[in-house]
Amino acid sequence: MKDLKHLIFFEDLLQEANNKLVQQAQEEGNVCVAYICENTPEPLLNLPGTFSARLRAPRTGSFDIATYYLTSFLCEYSRALLERAIEGGYNFADCVITPDGCSMMNRCVENMELLKAVGKDKEHFFYEYMEIPMKSDDNGLNLYTLQCENHILKPLREHYGIDTSDRAIRMAVAEHNRVCEIIRAMGEFRKAENPVITGYEFSVITLATYVAPKYLILDKLEETLEELKTREPDEKNPFRVRVEVVGSETDDPDLIKLIEESGAYVCADRYCYGSFPGRDPIVLNDEEDALTQICRIYMQRGQCPRYMNTEKMIARRQYVADLAKEYRADGIIYQQMKFCDPWAYEKMLGSHILREDFGYPVLAVDRPYAVAGSGQLRTRVQAFVESVELKKIQGGAQNG
Amino acid sequence: MAKEIGKDRLGDFYKEGSKVRKRREWRGVKDTLYDYSRWLKIMMTLGKFVVKPRNVKAMLRYRWMANYLAVPMMVDRHTQGLRGEYLRMCHVEQDLIIDDVAKLLDNLFRGDRRIGNDTEFSKKVVLVDENEMTAVMMGFPTLKCLSRETPSTYVSVLLNQHAAEHYLDVAAEFGLATDVCPMPAAEAGVSIDDDAPVLGACAIQCNTTCDGSLLGNGVISKRLELEDGVPVFQLAAPLRHREDDVQEYAAQEIRGAIAFVEKHTGVKWDWKAYFECAKRVNYATACRQEWLDMNRTDYPQVFGSNLALYTETNYMAICGRVEDFEKADRKLTKLANQAYEKRMRAAKEYRHRAIVWGVQSHFYMDFLVWLLNCWGIVPLTDMLSMVSTKRIAEEDTPENREQAIYDMAWLTENMIMRNRTHGGYKVLLDELWEFTEQFNADMVILWEHINCKALDGMHGMFEDRARELGIHLVWVDHDLFDPRIISRQGVRDQINLYMRTVMREEPIDPSLEVLPDDESW
């Protein structure tokens, strides 16, 4: 296929946390709200005068200092973030907001705070930690709303004078939805037999929407969507099977590239930083306040394994199965970062259930934060592709 | 063969390759006869348990029951080297815990569909987690609040260091990463291995203590709720438990749990019973505070594994619901005061005053006794014993009934371990140094449970702060339930190394420095 016009632009945005659009937005006087974890409601961080940047540590090398502080038993994602913070890589942030999504992320940010690694010379800089619900119910919603008010809106108002009114929130949601609709529309192309967008390209573009100010990226997104409408696919589909990738924090498109280089087209992305459910539009009504509605939507659609009630647990696996069906996946790859407790369990349960109850071939793997050089992972994916392909040939793709 | 404290070479009781020790200690006539009488009592408790055919059936059905062969040895491990009041305090606690666990087992097997299958009894059973405050059951005196995980994994590992290995392997065989905390992993392994009793009208699971525990519950509830048909309520206790803006959420969870139990058992919440329990909770707190106050002096009395194991049981699993524990509190306080007045010490020599922090190695709970006997390090208190000291409402008034909901929520949020490992760095990091000062400690023994992410995540900050404050910080790595990763000797070696190289000291009892207990229970 012909290269996408803006792919390099999007790839460039992923090379640094402090990318050129983050710098531009700050130069324009906007407050940069750095955050971690998909359970932080994104539109609340993108109010007029603010923009969000979800923290990543691209091009991570060693993280020796972070390993001293966190030990080698914490996931590499949390260590990479802390290392980057200690290196001064997040000093552009005007505040850091994090939910207690998991112990490791919490400790990562706490170490940033204790080491004063972020926010140097920023008078109004603040850290906020949020409690977020572990069940999807009314009580959880009350908590979520209160926490967002106390730990996002209030500090933004008090430290930076940001307008946190219902009107402002609705404006942020409108902008957020525009991005989501484009990403969703691009994602739809993945359903085709011979798609006009690769999983890698899609992951790069999706990821860019998490790390760059939305208002500065919209035009390129729109243009790319238009380009896709007329893009000619390769005559022969280079992929042998189609897979859905499921798992935790995956902010490295090289993982998707590795999978696709092994012959599997990534047709659906159910992982943190992916488009499901993070790029579902947020549909608001006019009867209820926007904050409560956003929290409800985040809570109800949340696929994080920390949601512990039975209904949610069942729904998580159903969600993966539904996506696999809708995007015509031949197999599912459950991946977790090493030392991730929540996804260690979710991967075990999910991989068994999707295989045994839903009949999908499933590969369950753990991986490092940066995967590009992982020969072991490549071998496992290649073997999985072989096995799924064999099943397809034998006409038994749904027989596990 | 000595009456005096510290005369025996305690290492000489061990035998290479053996599960058990060569013989029991001679502690002088009076103390030996006392210890013998308590041993007889334990044998009678076990005898009463075994005499019931259903318990024998259970013994032959559940793999973890084999660990209960080692009950007397667990007591011996904790009474090592003890004399006088200390020996008696240890027995008061250990014997009561044994009694309580025997009752728990008996009840579990009575209702177990595979064993006793007493369906009427089972309808009165509410299952709870192993690591869960039972505060929410304080107002249900006619219901049986039973934990399946307590006897199958928690107590089993106390009895036999190798108890969890089989279940950990089962969980790993099913694809669970081996870098998660082995406690919930072993509990999940028991469920996967079809080795958990099946009973109960309903169950309450809780997100204590950690991410692993929360997710491990998902494995258990999948089978319990979806296959065995026991409805499960997941009680979500907020992590940031010191914050005001989570308390309403926590309280509402308690209300939800109570309503759930009422619905599935048909039993109504009993306020009178609740407030009786609340009084006992306050009494236990007052006693614990008194012991801790003593431990701040030169003559600490209730400390080490005595304090740790008893607090875990009394604070969390009992939570005021069992009268016998109040009696034990009273007895312990009396014994502690006697010993304090006599200016007694539990070992030949006290060299260092230590705060034991972090999550202790479960397969080596008697390590604290070793620390004292081998190196004269006095474990004044430990992280798991530094739980809530807040007095809860104990008079039955309309206002207090509302307050009680918040009190139960507070207790649940402040369950042992999670009250320190969660809730922000202040409770784990900052307060340690406050305690070090309050207890006049010159040393911190920092258990690093290698798969406890919440703890590992403060590693560097602990180091930095200890260096700033000039406190001896001794790291002791372990893997909680799995001695294959770091053995008991591996645990001891970390102390030995520090004491010899940094402190340049010689052990008080050199026979304890290296022990052949890899094969031991």
Add this chain to the structure above:
Amino acid sequence: MKKTLKIFLKLLGVLLMLFTGTFLIYIFNLDMKLTAAVEPWLLKHYDRIDRDRHL
């Protein structure tokens, strides 16, 4: 009187024997040595039990 004394002595003898026996078991840790010998048999038994092993 003699009879009572006889019974008393017998009882004392039995108690003494019981004490001696149990005390020997206690001090030489014979109870634990016995159970340690039983454990391997039990473990083999558990391995033979049919189980519905699944998630």
